[in-house]
Amino acid sequence: MHCETIVLGAGIVGVSTALQLQARGRKVVLIDRQQPGNGTSHGNAGLIERASVIPYAFPRQLSSLLRYAGNQQSDVRYSLKYLPKASPWLLQYWRYSGTKGLAAATRAMLPLVEHCVSEHDLLSAPAGMDHLIQASGWVEAYNSPPAFAKAQRDAAALMDYGLNYEILDRDQMHARQPGLHSSVVGGIHWLDPKTVSDPGGLTRGYAELFIKRGGMFVLGDALSLRQRVGKWEVQSEQGLVIADEAVVALGPQARGIFEPLGYDIPLAIKRGYHMHYAALPGTRLQQPLLDPVGGYVLAPMVGGIRLTTGIEFADSQDPVNEIQLRRCEALARAFYPLGERLDAEPWLGRRPCLPDMCPVIGPAPRHKGLWFNFGHAHHGLTLGPVCGRLLAELMTGAAPFTNPAPYSAERFN
Incomplete structure (x- = not known):
């Protein structure tokens, strides 16, 4: 052939x-x-992420490093036996995540991010896939007033990138997404991205x-x-x-x-999980919901409400480990009402990453x-x-x- x-x-x-x-x-x-x-x-979480103009960097603050060192967080987890093997790559990642390195990565990635939605549009229509794509953006949700205040400052700092978003106070947030737990104090609705209900x-x-x-x-x-x-x-x-x-x-x-x-x-793997959940009677998740503190996304999918986790550093061939998913699920249930699990076992994915x-x-x-x-x-x-x-x-x-x-x-x- x-x-x-x-x-x-x-x-x-x-x-x-x-x-x-x-x-x-x-x-x-x-x-x-x-x-x-x-x-x-x-x-994945089904985001065509036009709003992610700043790449995901390795945390540089001492307080963050100390917090992750305990390996008890929901957004990042690591396997102790894998850590020695991953350390050289993580050190490179840390170095590139400094001020100059992150600025260089941001400049490099911006042209790709700026064209991501339009290039999908050129394929989705002739492929007959527009029914899987929604133009309603996604929402960050916060149940901590200090975290919400910081998120608003961070969003304002992106003004030069021309992104469109809405700041939602408590009442607006709960009106936009009925069913949220009463502890949710507000959110940010990012309007430029599109979302996919079946990636x-x-x-x-x-x-x-x-x-x-x-x-x-x-x-x-x-x-x-x-x-x-x-x-x-x-x-x-x-x-x-x-x-x-x-x-x-x-x-x-x-x-x-x-x-x-x-x-x-230096290609490395960041592992991640997803699980689908039933919607409770009378509830409907309007658009993907991100808990930036917990490090997970809830997204409406054709197979149910999909919870996707953050990062797990473990050997690519290690078996599924539910620790991170269970942590995220507990946090998610305190944010939004989820029904029973719909999948027999968690799905494990492997994200290919460069430092x-x-x-x-x-x-x-x-x-x-x-x-x-x-x-x-x-x-x-x-x-x-x-x-x-x-x-x-x-x-x-x-x-x-x-x-x-x-x-x-x-x-x-």
Whole structure:
């Protein structure tokens, strides 16, 4: 089976990249070991996060570090046995999270964030997926007056980014979202983001659009990728796929490709969980609700109310550990009425992260025809289409809409 480009990975980033290349005339084969949208792209909070203009940084305040050192928090948890292995990467993350590093990451990510909604719009309508996307934004909720006051100051400090939001006092907050616990004192409604009620379904819808437009999806082992006689080959259930170029869009599995090829890219995994809950009679969650202090999101999904947790640092292959989910669930029930659990067991996802808070997008420096598009951390759903566009522009020789240098794989060497 011959094509011009193989895209490895059928999550939101890989599917979007395949669509963007296809739109520029490339014959593309998309390959994954499972059906599109069944990996990390399935389990997120469903935010197309136009409001996240400041990347998630490592805490630098001593008080925060001491608080997390006890390993009793709901937003971040770590495995003690994994900590020695993770420490070098965490030190890099801490260094990049200083004032200069965070400012650089913010500048680098802003063009991608600014185009995230519009690039989704260009795919969702022709894919017939608009019914899964809502333009009602999401809400931060607070039950601590000091935390709410600080959040308002932080929001005002983002004025130069042109974001749209509403400050909701206690009465407005409870009118906007009936059923909230009486302890909730206010919130911030971020209006620019869009939300998705089935992220995995959206990814599958985009994949169906790719196939409808003449693309091919095959099941296979992306890690079988080999370079031979100037071509790239990968084994699929339908036989060998051969192409001039290959794109690594494997998210947390990308290391299985770039590391054997000799690339030292500090990709790490932040684990996270979700669980669905029934809505109690007479209640309806209007839009995603974030508890910034607790570090979880409640989001209305087709499968129920989805609770997504923050960060767990543990070995990628460690079994599910419910500690963090139970902590978040207890806090969530004190915020909003949740019914019974609907899933037999928690879903575990793996977010692929780089310590400088930017993805890797662009050519593999030492291998002709090999391209990278991974490391989107907490924002794979947000950034899939726009990063697919940037890579497709680079691969086809078009003028990129933004400077690609901050995302180069060479920045770590």
